[in-house]
Amino acid sequence: MRIARVVGSAVSTIKVDSLKGAKLLVVRYASASDEPQGEPFVAVDAIGAGVGELVLLSEGSAGRHTSTTTTAPVDAVIFAILDSLEVDGVTTFRKS
Amino acid sequence: MRIARVVGSAVSTIKVDSLKGAKLLVVRYASASDEPQGEPFVAVDAIGAGVGELVLLSEGSAGRHTSTTTTAPVDAVIFAILDSLEVDGVTTFRKS
Amino acid sequence: MRIARVVGSAVSTIKVDSLKGAKLLVVRYASASDEPQGEPFVAVDAIGAGVGELVLLSEGSAGRHTSTTTTAPVDAVIFAILDSLEVDGVTTFRKS
Amino acid sequence: MRIARVVGSAVSTIKVDSLKGAKLLVVRYASASDEPQGEPFVAVDAIGAGVGELVLLSEGSAGRHTSTTTTAPVDAVIFAILDSLEVDGVTTFRKS
Amino acid sequence: MRIARVVGSAVSTIKVDSLKGAKLLVVRYASASDEPQGEPFVAVDAIGAGVGELVLLSEGSAGRHTSTTTTAPVDAVIFAILDSLEVDGVTTFRKS
Numbered sequence: 001m002r003i004a005r006v007v008g009s010a011v012s013t014i015k016v017d018s019l020k021g022a023k024l025l026v027v028r029y030a031s032a033s034d035e036p037q038g039e040p041f042v043a044v045d046a047i048g049a050g051v052g053e054l055v056l057l058s059e060g061s062a063g064r065h066t067s068t069t070t071t072a073p074v075d076a077v078i079f080a081i082l083d084s085l086e087v088d089g090v091t092t093f094r095k096s
Numbered sequence: 097m098r099i100a101r102v103v104g105s106a107v108s109t110i111k112v113d114s115l116k117g118a119k120l121l122v123v124r125y126a127s128a129s130d131e132p133q134g135e136p137f138v139a140v141d142a143i144g145a146g147v148g149e150l151v152l153l154s155e156g157s158a159g160r161h162t163s164t165t166t167t168a169p170v171d172a173v174i175f176a177i178l179d180s181l182e183v184d185g186v187t188t189f190r191k192s
Numbered sequence: 193m194r195i196a197r198v199v200g201s202a203v204s205t206i207k208v209d210s211l212k213g214a215k216l217l218v219v220r221y222a223s224a225s226d227e228p229q230g231e232p233f234v235a236v237d238a239i240g241a242g243v244g245e246l247v248l249l250s251e252g253s254a255g256r257h258t259s260t261t262t263t264a265p266v267d268a269v270i271f272a273i274l275d276s277l278e279v280d281g282v283t284t285f286r287k288s
Numbered sequence: 289m290r291i292a293r294v295v296g297s298a299v300s301t302i303k304v305d306s307l308k309g310a311k312l313l314v315v316r317y318a319s320a321s322d323e324p325q326g327e328p329f330v331a332v333d334a335i336g337a338g339v340g341e342l343v344l345l346s347e348g349s350a351g352r353h354t355s356t357t358t359t360a361p362v363d364a365v366i367f368a369i370l371d372s373l374e375v376d377g378v379t380t381f382r383k384s
Numbered sequence: 385m386r387i388a389r390v391v392g393s394a395v396s397t398i399k400v401d402s403l404k405g406a407k408l409l410v411v412r413y414a415s416a417s418d419e420p421q422g423e424p425f426v427a428v429d430a431i432g433a434g435v436g437e438l439v440l441l442s443e444g445s446a447g448r449h450t451s452t453t454t455t456a457p458v459d460a461v462i463f464a465i466l467d468s469l470e471v472d473g474v475t476t477f478r479k480s
Contacts, residue, residue, distance in 0.1 A: 073097055081302040
């Protein structure tokens with residue numbers, strides 16, 4: 001699962017019925033030190049994440065293994081909000 | 097899910113039966129500011145998108161989770177037309 | 193689905209039973225103007241494509257959603273022969 | 289399956305129920321000689337791996353084919369601890 | 385499916401039960417002329433391949449569509465040994 005930062009949101013009126021009501025957040029991959037990387041893309045939020053938070057993202061068919069995304073055409077889901085990350089014995093991120 | 101712009105269409109007479117009647121659109125990935133990126137490829141349209149629109153695209157097995165693509169060899173589906181995108185507090189795209 | 197050109201074929205006597213009789217074609221990704229790109233790889237043919245044709249390719253689990261590939265370890269299938277492609281209002285490819 | 293080195297761990301209080309109790313390890317891809325490569329990401333541990341160990345990682349839907357990850361939004365799982373690797377007739381890694 | 389060359393093997397005592405007895409081979413992607421490319425990784429062997437052979441590899445969920453890998457966390461399987469490859473009218477590989 002990739003570390004990602006929530007950087008914004010997407011609004012869409014015309015979409016498949018299975019995603020009516022889904023929260024579509026704009027995310028970017030992030031390093032273990034919370035540095036965003038690469039282009040923004042969109043993920044469905046399954047746990048109440050908000051802009052600015054560092055989260056974990058599952059991609060591919062894993063995106064449909066949450067209660068809110070089971071039958072929808074989802075290939076990226078936010079399933080966890082990160083409290084902290086430790087890499088090589090150093091705390092690289094701690095939620096403030 | 098990736099942000100993409102619909103840039104054209106594909107015509108194919110000889111194809112698997114499960115995709116007879118499917119609308120095959122040519123798309124390119126796009127930035128949050130609607131700048132196309134990378135090579136064109138093809139996605140099935142599940143919501144009535146048209147050339148020039150900024151859309152959301154699901155890839156992989158997610159492509160088969162719409163009513164029009166359930167049993168077909170589809171690995172990319174357009175499932176939403178974007179109204180607007182907000183990134184880092186700025187509206188980067190608004191449908192005109 | 194990616195645009196690809198069929199550039200050759202692969203022969204294998206020792207393979208899993210589920211692919212006995214399958215036609216294994218060598219393909220390369222192609223631009224919308226039929227310019228091959230990147231390294232050759234192999235796809236199963238589900239619609240009678242031949243060397244030199246521009247085709248559509250589905251990858252991942254989509255590769256098993258044709259009548260000839262249902263239970264086989266297939267991650268790439270040719271499911272359509274392209275007649276034409278139109279990008280940005282221009283016909284970039286037309287089958288001759 | 290990719291060779292990876294376990295380099296740390298992730299802590300998350302707010303996450304989907306299906307991953308309560310799951311051990312989330314931070315990993316990096318590694319060469320056959322145990323040189324880490326690329327950005328850290330997160331995998332679920334299915335076999336009791338620890339920081340510093342060289343492991344095998346399965347990605348995509350394979351991530352849900354262990355007893356601890358069946359119904360969770362997991363796209364990367366550690367399923368084996370490596371004892372040794374041999375490449376081109378040379379032992380490139382041996383667990384110490 | 386990717387063309388790959390078998391370059392070695394992996395040994396792991398501690399692994400998930402579903403892969404006890406599985407043959408774990410180290411592979412590298414290869415060109416159609418049998419030139420290895422990129423970093424080594426690991427695939428399960430489903431057809432008795434050996435070091436030095438040029439093979440076909442299926443990745444993703446396709447990796448579980450062989451009799452030896454059905455329920456295991458496998459994302460790469462060797463399913464065919466190549467006899468020959470023909471690209472652009474030229475035989476680029478023939479098994480010796």
